[in-house]
Amino acid sequence: MPDSPPLIQDVLVLGAGSAGLLAALSLKRKLPHLGVRIVRSPDIGVIGVGEGTTPNFPQHLFDYLGLNRKHFHAHAEPTWKLGIRFLWGTRGRFDYSFDQQLDFAAPDLRMPNGFYCDDDFRCLSLPGALMWHGKAFAKQDNGCPDIQGWHAFHIENEKLVHVLEEAARASGVEIIDGKVTGADRLPGGGVAAVHLEDGQRLAADFFIDASGFRSELLGKVLQEEYISFSDALFCDRAVVGGWDRAEEPILPYTTAEQMDAGWAWQIEHEHHVNRGYVYSSSFISDEQAAEEFLRKNPKAPKSPRIVKFRSGCYRRQWVENVVAIGNAGGFVEPLEATALMIVCGNLQTLVEILNRSRFRPTPSLRDLFNELTGKAWTDIRDFLALHYKLNNAPQTSFWEHCRAETNLGNAASLLDFYQENGPTGFCRYRLSGMQNDFGLEGHLVMLVGNQIPHRASYTAPEQERQRFEARRQQFSAMALAGLDVKDTLAFVRHPGWQWNGDTPAG
């Protein structure tokens, strides 16, 4: 009989950014008898950007981890994000709401929604209509917001980290301040312990590397191979700067706006408007990017912060007894705000593997984890590549390069299929795996939103077109009667407000 894999009892998490804290919290809450410690360096600090999420993030916090909603909303102060408004492509503007606008076929219509959207692409669903009208939620009969699970959050990184740290401590996670300067290896190749600058040695039998872009364990100690996505995603820097909100309404979506050498985000916090310009340093200098950013955003600070990054991931996220979570394992540029989505998805898989293997994960389970997480990275790479390749509007050298040179990876066969068959649900069979929240809907939004020509166009008879329009008007009317972010914040802060099925505070 071969030896059984080693038992995991003590976990050390390196890093206390959002990834490290979510890792510690997920392990401790779901597998309470594991010993979980975090070591983090206050001198290095956290990256401090990353403020849009996808819908799996609130689900992870509340449904999976069971955090108390009232407490979280009071202290982390998120606002609701229903999707992304793209100021993009030949239409100039279209909305991607996190529900099914296009991957939907009404029973009384012959074709799925996308076939009716050559000219007009709005209000195809309730969330789509809410976004269009700047509202967050529909109103219930009693006047309260009808808060459904298809929303994501806008959330300030500092507040999020603070609340997660408090929750981790309350769940029994120990947090040690210290800078990791090296590691002892196990005879078989894994990590036995890390050394701190002050001479301490912290041993554990399992390590989570959540050290951000420094990737202290997976990258530096274990020297895992790094796979660059630079043939698909050309942006590598961001100018970041926002301002205190004055009269601007709090929009219920992120805005992504094409720029000369990339795109700019606008993320909506209650008291702060958060802007950033993601660009390619091969096409524009930092100074030129800052100038373009400031021209567009005269209220932004005169010397905005520059953040450098690379898009790509390590070949394996789990090597020996080290799993990387967050930026330490990989990063793709933030066009769809995917980092926390990947963190939560990977953590749920990891917890499941540890639990089902009774804390003795086999090599083949480790391989499976690497297969699934590797696929999650490449699916998102291909999805983002589509955003660049399909944008036919801007005529700068950066965008010409994107149209000509972006490697679509597995999304290339979807594009071919779409050009022949249009926005049909059959397109889903040309997606490679969909290990993410976007699925066919996200891809169709890019294809239809960018008005990519196809050979299956459909002209609906007049009566059918009227039925399509009637449904749209119904959504529009419901949305117009809805509540905006400010109204909804007032509701959830009222002392009498109760979240459905909320867990006890603490």
Ligand SMILES: Cc1cc2nc3c(=O)[nH]c(=O)nc-3n(C[C@H](O)[C@H](O)[C@H](O)COP(=O)(O)OP(=O)(O)OC[C@H]3O[C@@H](n4cnc5c(N)ncnc54)[C@H](O)[C@@H]3O)c2cc1C
């Ligand atoms: C421009 C930009 C925009 C982004 N936008 C989004 C977005 O909208 N949505 C999203 O989900 N994500 C976004 N991200 C990604 C975001 O950074 C991550 O989601 C998130 O903050 C997780 O970071 P992290 O915890 O992996 O790393 P960090 O926040 O960098 O944390 C690293 C931790 O490791 C510790 N550490 C590192 N080295 C050592 C050492 N030697 N010893 C001890 N401790 C150490 C640090 O002290 C820190 O605690 C964006 C990133 C960039 C660059």
